Amino acid sequence: LQAVAMETEEQARNRFQLELEFVQCLANPNYLNFLAQRGILRDRSFINYLKYLLYWKEPEYAKFLKYPHCLHMLELLQYEHFRKELVNAQCAKFIDEQQLLHWQHYSRKRMRLQQALAEQTQAQPQTAPPHGNAAAK
Numbered sequence: 001l002q003a004v005a006m007e008t009e010e011q012a013r014n015r016f017q018l019e020l021e022f023v024q025c026l027a028n029p030n031y032l033n034f035l036a037q038r039g040i041l042r043d044r045s046f047i048n049y050l051k052y053l054l055y056w057k058e059p060e061y062a063k064f065l066k067y068p069h070c071l072h073m074l075e076l077l078q079y080e081h082f083r084k085e086l087v088n089a090q091c092a093k094f095i096d097e098q099q100l101l102h103w104q105h106y107s108r109k110r111m112r113l114q115q116a117l118a119e120q121t122q123a124q125p126q127t128a129p130p131h132g133n134a135a136a137k
Helices: 009-025 029-037 044-057 069-076 080-085 089-123
Strands: none
Touching: 009 044, 009 069, 029 089, 044 069
C-alpha cells in the first residue's frame, strides 16, 4: 500500500501564495536573465514546473495577479528558443525597455479614455428610471 499525503488547507494556501509570487516574478526580465545564466532554464524539471504553472492563465487564478504581463512571459518560457535567448543580457534589457514603453503608452491611453468617459458622462443629462414595469401593463 502506498500512502498518499493529503495537503492540508494551510499547506494549500502556502503553496498558492508561493506560486502566485513566483509566477509574478516571471514578469521581471532581469530575473529571467538571472535564471538563464545559471542554467536553471535548461533544467528539465524546472521546465516541467513552468508548464505546470500555466494554470495561472485560467480566469479563476489570473484574477489574483498584480502583474498580468507575467502570463505572457510564462507562455514565452514554454519555448526553448526564448529560454536560450534570455542568457543574453541585451535580450533582457530589450524586454525591459519594451515593457516600460508598453506601460507608458498604456497609462496615457487609459487616462485619455477615462477622461473622455468622464466628459461624456457629465454631458449626458441624468434621468430617473421609470417606475413600474411598462411592459407588464
